[in-house]
Amino acid sequence: MPSFMSDDSFEGPAKLASRAGMKVWIVLAGTLGAAFVLGAVFFIWLYVQQIQNGYRVANLYDEYEQLISVQRKLRLEWSRFQDPHHLEELGHKEFGLTPPRPDQKVTIP
Amino acid sequence: MERRKSGRILNARYWSCYVFFNALVILGFCVILARASRLQLIEHATWLERSQNQTEATMRVPTFRGSIYDRQGRLLSFSVPQRSLFADATRVDPHTRLPARLAPIIEESASSIASKLTSQRRFVWLKRHLTDQQALAVEDLKQPALNLVEEYKRFYPYGQVGGQVVGFVGMDGAGLEGVEKGFDQTLREHSVTVGQLQDGVRKCLWLDTEPPPEPMENFGVRLTLDTFIQYLAEFELAKAVQQYRAKAGEVVILDPQSFEVLAMANWPFFDPNLAGKSSAETWRNRAITDSFEPGSTFKVFVVSGALEEGVIKERDRIFCENGKLALAGHVIHDVHPYGWLTIPEVIKHSSNIAAAKIAMQLGNERYYRYVRGFGFGVRTGISLPGEVRGLVRSGKKWRPIELATTGFGQGIGVTPLQLTTGIACLANGGEIGQPTIVKEMVDGQGERYEPLRTRPFRRVVSKKTAQQICAMMVGVTLEGGTGTKAAPEGYTAAGKTGTAQVLDPQTKRYASNKYTSVFTGFIPADRPRLAISVVIHEPQGASYGGVVAAPVFRNIAAKALPYIGVYPRPGSPSLPPGVRMAGTDGKKGAKPAAAPAKNGLAGALKPCPKDPRAAPKGMALPAVQKTPSPGNKPSVSALTLEAMNKTKAPPALNPTRVP
Numbered sequence: 184m185p186s187f188m189s190d191d192s193f194e195g196p197a198k199l200a201s202r203a204g205m206k207v208w209i210v211l212a213g214t215l216g217a218a219f220v221l222g223a224v225f226f227i228w229l230y231v232q233q234i235q236n237g238y239r240v241a242n243l244y245d246e247y248e249q250l251i252s253v254q255r256k257l258r259l260e261w262s263r264f265q266d267p268h269h270l271e272e273l274g275h276k277e278f279g280l281t282p283p284r285p286d287q288k289v290t291i292p
Numbered sequence: 293m294e295r296r297k298s299g300r301i302l303n304a305r306y307w308s309c310y311v312f313f314n315a316l317v318i319l320g321f322c323v324i325l326a327r328a329s330r331l332q333l334i335e336h337a338t339w340l341e342r343s344q345n346q347t348e349a350t351m352r353v354p355t356f357r358g359s360i361y362d363r364q365g366r367l368l369s370f371s372v373p374q375r376s377l378f379a380d381a382t383r384v385d386p387h388t389r390l391p392a393r394l395a396p397i398i399e400e401s402a403s404s405i406a407s408k409l410t411s412q413r414r415f416v417w418l419k420r421h422l423t424d425q426q427a428l429a430v431e432d433l434k435q436p437a438l439n440l441v442e443e444y445k446r447f448y449p450y451g452q453v454g455g456q457v458v459g460f461v462g463m464d465g466a467g468l469e470g471v472e473k474g475f476d477q478t479l480r481e482h483s484v485t486v487g488q489l490q491d492g493v494r495k496c497l498w499l500d501t502e503p504p505p506e507p508m509e510n511f512g513v514r515l516t517l518d519t520f521i522q523y524l525a526e527f528e529l530a531k532a533v534q535q536y537r538a539k540a541g542e543v544v545i546l547d548p549q550s551f552e553v554l555a556m557a558n559w560p561f562f563d564p565n566l567a568g569k570s571s572a573e574t575w576r577n578r579a580i581t582d583s584f585e586p587g588s589t590f591k592v593f594v595v596s597g598a599l600e601e602g603v604i605k606e607r608d609r610i611f612c613e614n615g616k617l618a619l620a621g622h623v624i625h626d627v628h629p630y631g632w633l634t635i636p637e638v639i640k641h642s643s644n645i646a647a648a649k650i651a652m653q654l655g656n657e658r659y660y661r662y663v664r665g666f667g668f669g670v671r672t673g674i675s676l677p678g679e680v681r682g683l684v685r686s687g688k689k690w691r692p693i694e695l696a697t698t699g700f701g702q703g704i705g706v707t708p709l710q711l712t713t714g715i716a717c718l719a720n721g722g723e724i725g726q727p728t729i730v731k732e733m734v735d736g737q738g739e740r741y742e743p744l745r746t747r748p749f750r751r752v753v754s755k756k757t758a759q760q761i762c763a764m765m766v767g768v769t770l771e772g773g774t775g776t777k778a779a780p781e782g783y784t785a786a787g788k789t790g791t792a793q794v795l796d797p798q799t800k801r802y803a804s805n806k807y808t809s810v811f812t813g814f815i816p817a818d819r820p821r822l823a824i825s826v827v828i829h830e831p832q833g834a835s836y837g838g839v840v841a842a843p844v845f846r847n848i849a850a851k852a853l854p855y856i857g858v859y860p861r862p863g864s865p866s867l868p869p870g871v872r873m874a875g876t877d878g879k880k881g882a883k884p885a886a887a888p889a890k891n892g893l894a895g896a897l898k899p900c901p902k903d904p905r906a907a908p909k910g911m912a913l914p915a916v917q918k919t920p921s922p923g924n925k926p927s928v929s930a931l932t933l934e935a936m937n938k939t940k941a942p943p944a945l946n947p948t949r950v951p
Contacts, residue, residue, distance in 0.1 A: 237489065237497030244504050251507050252373045255356075262367040262449030267523040 349490040353505045356444055357481035358512035360458055360471055361738060362519045363552075363731060368458050369472065369564075371444040371465075371481065371509075375427040376420040381409050383437040390435060397429045398422065409437075420463060421445045444481055446472075452561040454522045456577040457515070457676070457729065460564035468567075469575050471730065473677045475513050478733060482510070509736035516552035516731045521545060521852050525557040528847045529826070533559045536809075536831030536840055542579045542708040543844065545852070548716035548814055548823040551725035551746075553674070554852075556580075556709070580672075580679040583705030584827060587792030587837070588774075589812045590701030591639060591647040593714060596761045597662030598650045599635075600753040606760055609634050610646040617645045620693040624648055639764040640773045642789060644700040651699025652692070659695065660687020665724075665752040666714040668706050672727050673747065682706045701790060712825040715812045718765075719786075719820035722758035723749045762786050766817045769842075778811055778842035780850035782860020786820075787813020787845065789837035794830060806830050811841035815849045821858050824848060 263269060274280035331339055360369035377398065384390055391405040398405075398419040408416045420443065422430065427440055446461045459470020467476035484505060490496045498504055525543040533541045538559075545555040562574040576582070598604045615629025626643050638646040651659055663669060669684025683705030690698065697703045706714075709727060717724035726747040733742045753761075765786035769779040779785040790810035793802040809828040814820040826841040826848075834840050853859070 233499060234497060237499040238495065240498040240504070241488070241496040244498065248507060255370070255372045258367070259370055259372055259447050259449055262370065265366065266450045267453065267520065268451060 358479035358510040455562035539830040548719035585792040587790030589790035648696035716823035719814035722753040807835035809840035
């Protein structure tokens with residue numbers, strides 16, 4: 184009478200269940216591992232981004248300081264242009280202006 | 293048998309290997325543990341410091357020195373970052389010929405640079421505050437021994453305008469003169485140091501969740517000074533000083549309603565940008581640090597006191613001894629001999645003899661009280677460094693001759709600011725305030741932060757007395773007075789001339805050829821908006837206050853009044869025919885004087901009071917002289933303060949009251 188299955192090859196319901204459970208565990212472990220790896224990669228990416236942004240912030244700060252410095256220098260130049268002595272000299276030398284005669288004066292209240 | 297033997301041998305070899313490797317691993321772990329313990333426990337601090345040195349850096353966040361603005365918000369003083377050059381002399385490579393290459397860039401001699409670099413110090417300043425071009429050129433040299441560091445240099449965009457008032461700072465940013473010194477604690481720059489990470493090549497990165505702090509400007513101050521009025525004052529002062537080849541000069545302009553200083557000019561001028569190259573003499577703000585004898589300008593104060601005390605009345609007449617009064621062994625002269633003069637005539641013609649008699653009549657105690665009351669002999673408290681009290685001896689110590697000469701401004705020392713404050717008090721109806729140079733504290737953006745508190749106003753003389761004396765001062769600028777050159781076209785001015793002899797420091801006597809020419813007053817006379825004092829020291833060619841100083845007053849007022857919104861009266865006979873008035877409705881001459889200003893100063897100044905201190909209508913001014921006398925020099929012949937102290941009792945002096 185032929186046997187349907189040898190003793191070795193016979194898998195009982197418990198063993199099948201165990202193997203299925205193992206597969207689930209393997210899948211879970213694989214998923215977990217993949218998630219861990221992905222998480223680790225993501226963490227590293229974040230960290231790299233943070234470092235890069237750190238450099239970027241530092242560079243922007245330097246740039247900002249330089250712009251502030253330039254702005255202050257321009258403000259100083261602008262104020263210098265308003266110096267009455269400078270304007271007077273400019274009027275005399277560049278435009279040949281002289282103080283007005285009385286008949287040239289018009290008082291605007 | 294063999295197999296058993298070999299199995300035994302294998303067993304032994306196995307176990308020996310097993311034990312050996314186990315021991316090796318354990319030993320290895322022990323070594324690691326020991327090393328880790330050493331690093332973590334024993335050498336922790338050292339390694340932590342090394343780690344921090346490698347990864348942490350400090351960032352200096354600057355807080356610029358606060359700016360100084362004028363009353364219109366114009367920048368008078370401002371800090372700008374500039375790089376300074378220093379060297380690590382130990383790293384200088386002698387083969388690079390560094391001094392020779394650096395010399396043309398930083399404009400210093402190669403030998404001077406070489407001597408600095410041979411010092412073998414690790415930090416040697418080579419040049420502070422390089423220009424941007426110089427800094428770039430130094431960077432291009434690519435020398436490891438050279439380093440650039442950012443510092444802040446103070447600039448004064450208006451140069452000499454208000455130079456002595458604004459002052460200057462030293463190389464390290466500390467205020468050394470003027471407002472820069474007086475408000476150094478408020479303005480002073482400081483830096484905040486914060487931690488920052490850096491990598492192996494010392495490149496910085498910022499990983500904090502908080503953003504890095506921003507560079508800021510410290511609190512600044514807004515002055516009461518107006519740059520345009522200051523410029524006018526300096527321009528006119530320079531013109532007069534050069535015309536009369538004078539030794540020095542000062543002009544002080546106050547707003548008589550708020551006692552805010554609108555201008556404080558000193559000649560010779562001083563440009564704070566060139567402080568290092570200027571003589572220390574020019575730094576001084578003489579308007580507050582130097583006192584002078586005010587001469588006849590002081591007569592208004594003695595007459596005010598006497599009127600207030602009822603010692604004299606406006607219609608009283610005083611006998612002026614026909615120009616010569618012998619007093620305690622000395623002779624007091626008038627420039628022109630006068631007989632009987634009314635009180636307004638005394639002011640108008642500036643009689644020394646009458647002023648001396650009034651001072652004698654008022655007496656030591658009362659006169660001294662008024663002298664102090666008008667602010668003489670005490671610091672005004674203007675918050676500028678170096679202010680002096682002036683020279684006013686205690687009234688109890690005044691000898692009779694001293695009392696008499698003080699009546700016409702001799703033997704007493706006042707500062708130009710004190711004199712202007714006293715005059716502003718009369719212009720303000722007899723109430724005196726504290727003169728101020730700083731209006732308020734401002735934040736880094738120039739916005740108002742906190743106003744400066746001043747002393748409350750104090751009444752010195754009644755409003756009636758002030759009105760009486762103001763009317764007399766108007767007479768000085770009218771035809772026949774000593775200050776006719778002070779009234780600009782289209783305006784009525786009130787003032788007093790003064791010409792004081794100067795004490796020669798060598799002979800300790802009054803020099804016969806050295807004078808101080810003074811004019812002090814306010815304008816317009818009916819609604820005072822500007823109180824101006826002009827002091828010219830030792831002019832050549834002319835000496836009278838009415839000739840030397842009064843035109844400066846007129847020229848300043850003529851330009852400053854339209855600027856603050858006070859226009860000449862259209863119908864005024866003194867307005868030159870050439871000058872046209874343009875009305876806002878397009879018709880010439882349609883708009884009256886004193887229209888609101890467009891330039892903003894009128895808004896900054898207090899509005900005019902509704903009740904102008906006009907000259908009393910009923911006041912009879914004395915008859916106009918045909919020949920105007922330019923001024924009146926006091927002439928107690930070569931009399932010094934010491935000489936006065938030695939003198940004895942005066943003769944009887946009795947002003948005669950006319951009912």
